[in-house]
Amino acid sequence: MEQAFKNISACQLMDCGCMDYKQTYAIQKKCVEETLQGADPTIMICEHPLVLTMGRLSKEENILCSQDTLQKRNIEVIRVDRGGQVTLHAPGQMMVYPILDLRKYKKDLKYYFRILEQVGIDLLNCFDILGSRLSGKTGVFVGDKKLISIGIGIRKWISFHGMAINVNTDLELFSMIKPCGLDVSMTSMSQIKQRQIHMSEVKTRLIDCFCRRFGLVIQQEVGVK
């Protein structure tokens, strides 16, 4: 897989820790505006408390549990302006939200997906996990199980939303939804390795894999905006 870049560019890293989904969404929107004005791209990394998000193509029937259950467990369902269908975020799942000016790479949505997938495959390879693509499906799979989901938004060719990596995610939670509208089983790095994976190590490796594929170098780590 080729590199996506021609020249190395500076970028900023924002580690949001475990943060409410709506809060990170607001930060992404702010970063998109700043990137449109010429600011360096941003890589946001975070986890979310349990939440369901519905992309533009989501169907209600892909949420398999009742409203009552959602209310009792205090699980919010949020409609968002990304592609894809319903997905779930929870602690133990590492989110990466790249705010990149894709005009500096290639104005090609599928190309962007393929590079994101390659970052995921590279990351899994660091942990001796063989990730791969499945024809006709976006994301990274191990065998026929999905480990990394991707859904993006683009505004004036600035990317937002991104990639969800199941590191130590409680996989039982996925019984609440039909992930991405697919009849697919989900897996996680911890399920495959049969041990808890250090999130800090995943984060370090992920940033490294991401920067290599996108030709970025972390210029500064910025606080939450």
Added chain:
Amino acid sequence: MKQVVLPELGEGIETATIAAWNVKKGDLVKKEDDIVELVTDKASFSVSAGFDGRVIELQFQEGEEVAIGETLAVIDEENKKGFL
């Protein structure tokens, strides 16, 4: 009259679906305004007006599929009465 068309989105992408219009017929728009949001299977994206003027036609409704290169909207550059 200027036509706002669905731009190339990359190799192998031939259509997209209208997710939401941000404007209605008769609205004044600036060229940088995102007038419509579209979606493919895993990406949503916005299309800008590209011209200052008044929206005189929206060619598709929400939920309809549009082919690359098709006209999404028509903007009258001459009709800017009320433009700030």
